Amino acid sequence: MNGHLQADELLMIVAIACYIFGALALLVYFFSREEWLRNLGAPLAIVGCAAQFAQLFVRWELTGIWPLLNLYGSLSLFAAMSVLIFIIMAWRYKAWYAGGFVLALAAIALAYGVTWNEGTMPAVPSLQSYWAKIHVPIVVSSYAAFLVAFVFSVIYLIKYYAEDLFEGKGILAAMSERGTRLSPEYAVASAALADAGLPTPPPYNIRQDTPAIDAAAASGNSTATWLQSLPSLAQLDVIVYRAVAIGLPLISIGIITGAAWAKEAWGAYWQWDPKETAALATWIVYLAYMHLHTRNNWRGLRTNWVSVLGFAVVIFTYLGVNIWISGLHSYKV
Amino acid sequence: MVERLDSYYTDFVRTFGNVLFAVSLFLVWGVLTMIGVIVDQGKDPSIYFGSYPAPIARAILRLNFDNIYHSPWYIGIIALILTSLTVCTFKRVIPARLPPLRPVKIDKIPLHASFELAGDERSVRERVEAFFRARGWQLRKREFDGTEWTFADKHNWARRGVLVAHIGFVIIAAGTTLYWARGFSGETVVVTGQAVEIPQTKAILRLDNFGYSITPVLTKGGMVYQPTDYVSHVTVTGNDGVPKNMTVRVNHPIDVDQTLYYQASYGFAMRFRVTHNGKDVPALSQRVLMEGENFDIPGTRLNVAYDRFVPTVDRQSGMPSADPRVNDPAVIMTVSDGGTQAGSAIVPLHTWVDLGGGWKVVPSNYLLYSGFQYRYDPGVPLVGIGALVLVCGLLISFYFLPARLYARIDSTTGGRCTVGMAATTVKGYDMFETQFRGLVSEFSAEAS
Numbered sequence: 001m002n003g004h005l006q007a008d009e010l011l012m013i014v015a016i017a018c019y020i021f022g023a024l025a026l027l028v029y030f031f032s033r034e035e036w037l038r039n040l041g042a043p044l045a046i047v048g049c050a051a052q053f054a055q056l057f058v059r060w061e062l063t064g065i066w067p068l069l070n071l072y073g074s075l076s077l078f079a080a081m082s083v084l085i086f087i088i089m090a091w092r093y094k095a096w097y098a099g100g101f102v103l104a105l106a107a108i109a110l111a112y113g114v115t116w117n118e119g120t121m122p123a124v125p126s127l128q129s130y131w132a133k134i135h136v137p138i139v140v141s142s143y144a145a146f147l148v149a150f151v152f153s154v155i156y157l158i159k160y161y162a163e164d165l166f167e168g169k170g171i172l173a174a175m176s177e178r179g180t181r182l183s184p185e186y187a188v189a190s191a192a193l194a195d196a197g198l199p200t201p202p203p204y205n206i207r208q209d210t211p212a213i214d215a216a217a218a219s220g221n222s223t224a225t226w227l228q229s230l231p232s233l234a235q236l237d238v239i240v241y242r243a244v245a246i247g248l249p250l251i252s253i254g255i256i257t258g259a260a261w262a263k264e265a266w267g268a269y270w271q272w273d274p275k276e277t278a279a280l281a282t283w284i285v286y287l288a289y290m291h292l293h294t295r296n297n298w299r300g301l302r303t304n305w306v307s308v309l310g311f312a313v314v315i316f317t318y319l320g321v322n323i324w325i326s327g328l329h330s331y332k333v
Numbered sequence: 334m335v336e337r338l339d340s341y342y343t344d345f346v347r348t349f350g351n352v353l354f355a356v357s358l359f360l361v362w363g364v365l366t367m368i369g370v371i372v373d374q375g376k377d378p379s380i381y382f383g384s385y386p387a388p389i390a391r392a393i394l395r396l397n398f399d400n401i402y403h404s405p406w407y408i409g410i411i412a413l414i415l416t417s418l419t420v421c422t423f424k425r426v427i428p429a430r431l432p433p434l435r436p437v438k439i440d441k442i443p444l445h446a447s448f449e450l451a452g453d454e455r456s457v458r459e460r461v462e463a464f465f466r467a468r469g470w471q472l473r474k475r476e477f478d479g480t481e482w483t484f485a486d487k488h489n490w491a492r493r494g495v496l497v498a499h500i501g502f503v504i505i506a507a508g509t510t511l512y513w514a515r516g517f518s519g520e521t522v523v524v525t526g527q528a529v530e531i532p533q534t535k536a537i538l539r540l541d542n543f544g545y546s547i548t549p550v551l552t553k554g555g556m557v558y559q560p561t562d563y564v565s566h567v568t569v570t571g572n573d574g575v576p577k578n579m580t581v582r583v584n585h586p587i588d589v590d591q592t593l594y595y596q597a598s599y600g601f602a603m604r605f606r607v608t609h610n611g612k613d614v615p616a617l618s619q620r621v622l623m624e625g626e627n628f629d630i631p632g633t634r635l636n637v638a639y640d641r642f643v644p645t646v647d648r649q650s651g652m653p654s655a656d657p658r659v660n661d662p663a664v665i666m667t668v669s670d671g672g673t674q675a676g677s678a679i680v681p682l683h684t685w686v687d688l689g690g691g692w693k694v695v696p697s698n699y700l701l702y703s704g705f706q707y708r709y710d711p712g713v714p715l716v717g718i719g720a721l722v723l724v725c726g727l728l729i730s731f732y733f734l735p736a737r738l739y740a741r742i743d744s745t746t747g748g749r750c751t752v753g754m755a756a757t758t759v760k761g762y763d764m765f766e767t768q769f770r771g772l773v774s775e776f777s778a779e780a781s
Contacts, residue, residue, distance in 0.1 A: 266706065269716065
């Protein structure tokens, strides 16, 4: 038994180490774009993620207790799912540049989760249900998707406000501006790009959503060149949308399965328990995001701020309610 | 009059059909929900005055924030959201999601491209159509002002995703309404060996035995007493009049005539032996008291309250132990004299308390009681179907991108044609940019 628990702890150490070193490599890659750093960080992320899933499985196998019934286990899955969703999106959208932030947040979540590890505890009666194997992973996965959306939203906002700085407006002026530059106006830019020595455009027109950055990069500004190496605002916005589109159905299903479980355990779908209602508030924020994303003049800057706000609500729902507010979901240890 | 009503109706539809108005309602809903998370619900006013500065406590009570989920604000905002959802469904979702086939100005659409190809108009059109048909696009042709247009749709059916999600909400609302209209719920407590009748169903529930399991676990933070099972063995007599032995556990309700019974709580009822001048007073001694109940001492101004059961008293300190298992049980009793508290004490079982005037009270024995919730909910199937429909609607909306391609072919000189191509989607242009780029590249390669 003791030997098994050591294996469990060993896998956790491997995961944390991979995340820390992977985060460092990919954070430097974010700024330097040195390919070898990505080639180092990406495998570390994959190994760390695999080690975490293995750790959860080993813990379950050895204790016979579903490992997600306390904050330690759920934070562990949260970190693993965040990295997994990121890996899939990075592979799909060539977005390894964001990996440093995701891995750093995963490492923090994991390290924080370890502080809640009180050892092996049998489940309280209300948690002894097959729903624990359905509801908990789904909800935690939705939070993980929202973390990934948050990271890409932050990158979006960095690029957006950097554009304003390059336009000479200053950050305060940029923040007070309520307009959006993501109107569906595409400029035919081939001539401008050719003048700037940039690659020939594809056989359809493209948008210049950061013209000030492009112009500064063309004149040799290294910060602008770095900003230009990030995807366009439109592409970043699409990635955020895709991440939210993973998270929102998951949290919807999570709330529904939670309601079904509550019905089975307590006789009512909805108890107005703080955790339930906070999850509802999270759902409302991301539902608002999706509705706003249908509007041309809201898509972009404003929806990305909503994504940032949404993640703040996620953190409150996930950790704040568990730790600070007592209720039916107070399974801290 | 009619014009004024028409104007009101137009304003109503414009306001409630506005997505930003709906999002504003979401925002208010979210804020109210969060207030309910942060502010304890359903507590005594003194709790709020103890927890918050007086002005905030007063505001909480006056604005119904102590019971926010049943407040006029909360119910009102949900009613407004449902109204907005209905108006949006009929005025925005249905018309917008099923757009008619119309010609467009190709170069005004952000996602557009044009090609010049060799061949006459007919052969070029055939090549365009073959290209899209091979990739699963649904093709339709229409002629407008003598110009033939080709329309290619992908995932056209998915335009109904939002509509499906909205219908899911409506079905869930119908299911919950059905519960409010025809369902019922309640709570009951049964002491071991006793029976209760459920008022709504006339079913009789007798508690034969209640048991619980608590496992002490030594953690890094100290000893934790983890409850692992609550189980009630009951005999239930339903409509058929036949008593049945059943077992109720948390997560395992029993079904009696479509009413479900849930294990909800448990506790310790007490019998207090009361004597006066050494003689037993049967009327008091035979009573079973629940925690929080009390009784008067006849002929005096004394009142004895059974506050709480203490399963284990710490022998060294004489205070309640954290161990919830019954080892050295005691009760916390409070004696009042004329409404004024005279004293409160932890009294071990079988220990006398002398009240004076020849009156003595002894907590003699405890009986476990089990708390049950019961609920008849005819709306469950509808709510389940609604939830499924809602999730399907969300998945359709998020994972299938309906796109429409417009192709116009114009003959130019020298046996060549210009192919103008544009694309629109229900989620803007960015979402389809990569796919459009791919299609254009592929078509460009194939056509040339």
